[in-house]
Amino acid sequence: MLRSFSPLPRARLRLPSVRNFSISPSRQELSPQHAIYVSNSVNPYFNLSLEDWLFRHKNHQEPLLLLYRNDPCVVIGRNQNPWKEVNMTALKARSIPFIRRRSGGGTVYHDLGNTNYSIHLSRLTFDRHATAELVRRAISTLGVDVRVNDRNDICVGNEKVSGSAYKIVNQRAYHHGTMLISTKLDTLGALLRTDTETMVTKGVDSVRSPVCNLRQFSSTIDHETFVDAVVSEFRREYRVDEPIRYVNDGEGAEETDYIRNGMAELPSWDWAFGQTPEFTYSIRPRFEWGEVTIEIRSKHGIILETRATSGHSGAGLEELGRRLEGHKYGFVEEAIVKDVVDRDSRCRDVWEALAGAMETYNYQP
Numbered sequence: 368m369l370r371s372f373s374p375l376p377r378a379r380l381r382l383p384s385v386r387n388f389s390i391s392p393s394r395q396e397l398s399p400q401h402a403i404y405v406s407n408s409v410n411p412y413f414n415l416s417l418e419d420w421l422f423r424h425k426n427h428q429e430p431l432l433l434l435y436r437n438d439p440c441v442v443i444g445r446n447q448n449p450w451k452e453v454n455m456t457a458l459k460a461r462s463i464p465f466i467r468r469r470s471g472g473g474t475v476y477h478d479l480g481n482t483n484y485s486i487h488l489s490r491l492t493f494d495r496h497a498t499a500e501l502v503r504r505a506i507s508t509l510g511v512d513v514r515v516n517d518r519n520d521i522c523v524g525n526e527k528v529s530g531s532a533y534k535i536v537n538q539r540a541y542h543h544g545t546m547l548i549s550t551k552l553d554t555l556g557a558l559l560r561t562d563t564e565t566m567v568t569k570g571v572d573s574v575r576s577p578v579c580n581l582r583q584f585s586s587t588i589d590h591e592t593f594v595d596a597v598v599s600e601f602r603r604e605y606r607v608d609e610p611i612r613y614v615n616d617g618e619g620a621e622e623t624d625y626i627r628n629g630m631a632e633l634p635s636w637d638w639a640f641g642q643t644p645e646f647t648y649s650i651r652p653r654f655e656w657g658e659v660t661i662e663i664r665s666k667h668g669i670i671l672e673t674r675a676t677s678g679h680s681g682a683g684l685e686e687l688g689r690r691l692e693g694h695k696y697g698f699v700e701e702a703i704v705k706d707v708v709d710r711d712s713r714c715r716d717v718w719e720a721l722a723g724a725m726e727t728y729n730y731q732p
């Protein structure tokens with residue numbers, strides 16, 4: 368046998384609990400009329416849904432800033448393949464979710480040492496370099512010399528501290544980005560996958576870069592000082608003279624159905640896995656009895672085709688491949704193939720290699 372077999376998790380579509388968040392301490396309804404929001408929540412499902420709600424509900428001409436940070440999670444781009452980008456085994460070992468966000472771009476790691484900024488503008492005035500420059504100036508007021516590269520990454524020397532992504536819908540656009548302040552960089556490295564050259568995927572690949580934390584260059588930088596600096600720079604740039612609207616979690620979310628629905632959608636199979644662009648994955652496991660070439664083709668998270676060929680192949684391998692078709696990639700129950708693998712030990716070896724190769728972690732909040 369090639370690898371030890373770990374049973375695949377069952378596909379679960381349980382919706383997340385929405386009891387534990389609210390919009391303001393006084394149950395005051397959330398309104399999009401403010402210009403500067405800072406979320407006190409560290410729930411990534413809440414913060415990403417809040418961001419989307421603000422994007423869709425703010426008057427399209429007015430600038431808006433949102434700052435937030437999240438509990439540990441990996442955030443993939445709208446058009447990415449989680450099995451290519453994320454180390455599912457490492458995610459599972461740490462009980463950390465991956466979340467597909469609504470903007471494009473690559474995969475990043477978040478924890479409380481990483482603060483996210485989100486700047487929303489009218490499409491006509493939107494300029495992604497200008498917003499990156501705003502953040503660069505904010506950091507320079509904290510005494511760290513950073514530069515913006517041609518991809519709009521913010522870097523210290525050649526090391527990246529901030530990655531960006533964008534979304535444009537109708538008259539509105541946003542630029543959101545990360546800021547590595549004191550993130551656990553070893554965890555970041557362990558959770559992003561690097562060993563999937565034989566997974567060929569449509570959609571977007573991440574652009575890997577060396578990273579560092581701002582804290583390495585200034586011991587006084589933290590979430591609060593970064594938030595203050597970006598807020599000041601935003602006020603200066605857009606001539607906004609308003610206090611920060613803090614958004615709390617803990618009570619009264621029911622007012623905002625849009626956010627509640629967003630929080631339910633993000634961890635659903637349909638969104639997290641079912642939005643995966645088409646891909647093929649080839650593996651070549653070697654057993655005592657020989658080598659097998661397996662190619663799996665999947666689209667929207669469903670296995671379209673599995674071909675296993677070997678010098679010793681027989682009807683069993685063909686049947687095994689056929690059984691997987693139409694099932695969810697990474698969520699195939701052994702019962703689907705049980706009779707085939709029970710009567711042929713080589714088929715069992717191949718199935719176990721396949722199950723290991725398709726490993727999935729379906730975190731549910």
Ligand SMILES: Nc1ncnc2c1ncn2[C@@H]1O[C@H](COP(=O)(O)OC(=O)CCCC[C@@H]2CCSS2)[C@@H](O)[C@H]1O
Nearest residue numbers: 472473474475476530531532543544545573574575576
């Ligand atoms: N937190 C964080 N910040 C900066 N760079 C990171 C981070 N995590 C990983 N990386 C590095 O960036 C590349 C991916 O770069 P790439 O350019 O492909 O993707 C991005 O940067 C996307 C940024 C999305 C920002 C959103 C803002 C709010 S929700 S998420 C990855 O392989 C690592 O090398």
